[in-house]
Amino acid sequence: MSPTELPQSRLSSDVYSALRRQIVTGELRPNQPLIELDLAERLQVSRTPVRESLQRLAHAGLVVPRKRGWAVREFTPDEIRQNAELRMVLEGYAASLAATRGSPSDIAAIAAIHERRLKLRSSDEEMRVKTNRDFHDAIMCASGNERLTDAIYHSGQFYFNAPIARATTGEELSFGNADHAQIVAAILKRDGPAAERAMRSHIQRTFAVFWKVTGLHV
Amino acid sequence: MSPTELPQSRLSSDVYSALRRQIVTGELRPNQPLIELDLAERLQVSRTPVRESLQRLAHAGLVVPRKRGWAVREFTPDEIRQNAELRMVLEGYAASLAATRGSPSDIAAIAAIHERRLKLRSSDEEMRVKTNRDFHDAIMCASGNERLTDAIYHSGQFYFNAPIARATTGEELSFGNADHAQIVAAILKRDGPAAERAMRSHIQRTFAVFWKVTGLHV
DNA sequence: GAAAGCAAGTTTGTATGCAAACTTGCGTGC
């Protein structure tokens, strides 16, 4: 997990995780005002850990300040597009670094995850989502740049991962694997620029599917 | 300023700014333990706003949790290098976007700042630092991607800007301007890939000077 | 009937109280 997911104390961290989850899953709807006392009562804690969690959520970009108090951030279609663009750049460079600086074992791990994913049936949605995340995680890890990895996490991708996973269709599985194959091939050839291009294209295509399915216009 | 610089309350925000400044300027040394009560007394507030500021500083990456309490984060040479790499990627893409999507007035502003900077004397250190920041800000602004801009701010560049500014020598002024000229030329030609390459090279060269001057090895 | 003002109620921002966890240092026993 990201270094900014501080272990720190028990309660405050639990509250942070709980609120984050509820925001990401949509249980707390965008623009919904967050009343400290309400949250504190629902989570059976005092206002103090709630306040600290809200501060951290605000810094993470999931919560925004209002004239009075806080609200769940609403992402506009354009912000989602901008976020996708950011992720494309960051992960693209991670792929480039994985190709040029990744250790042999890092690269073997990436290839192994890819091979495993090729054998999945289209119907195994859950496993498809998991191996996809594993694939991207492995590349980030192989990049060897934790600041970069951290920025990718920070980029708020989690907020959109679940919807994208749900939105992507069986059809996407094929091009997804084809994209991954291209990325793996470039990394195996130690071709940084090719890996970067392949990853950028892959994320662009993924979000194109997302936008088609969700009907968002950008 | 970055959207994460929340206005929010008066006191808590003042404390955040004060602590951030003291960390960035080195007044609070790396690895120095941060005792809530000490900080509260020094800043003449109670522990509550101090605690909230520490949470936010931790999320910003300037402060790290210890078994007991917090400490000013110490950046290792490798983390500084990784940060430079991150900034290179982010600003590189910002330059690319500025070239391909920047409005004519955005691009005119970039060119104007560059022209202004060319006329500076080497001795005018303060103005040199200011126009440099203006130049990079103008490109970020022209990129039209606020998530990207935000990530650049978040990348913690401020932490290193002052040392870099001090470390860079008169010699750097020449290649700095040459680099900027290349970037401006690519943007004026609306050549995204060239702008991206030029910006990446520029930041790599800038940090090479920084490392030479500070004697850090990476 | 509408508008202005006042009062009651929310909700936040800050301070402080209190207990638990950890640290430190001294003393005692082996």
Next chain:
DNA sequence: GCACGCAAGTTTGCATACAAACTTGCTTTC
């Protein structure tokens, strides 16, 4: 003399108290 343990002192984490700012709705007056 060394090590272990206990006790005093820090320091944090959480809860709560209190005051200030803002909202809301009612009442009164024009």
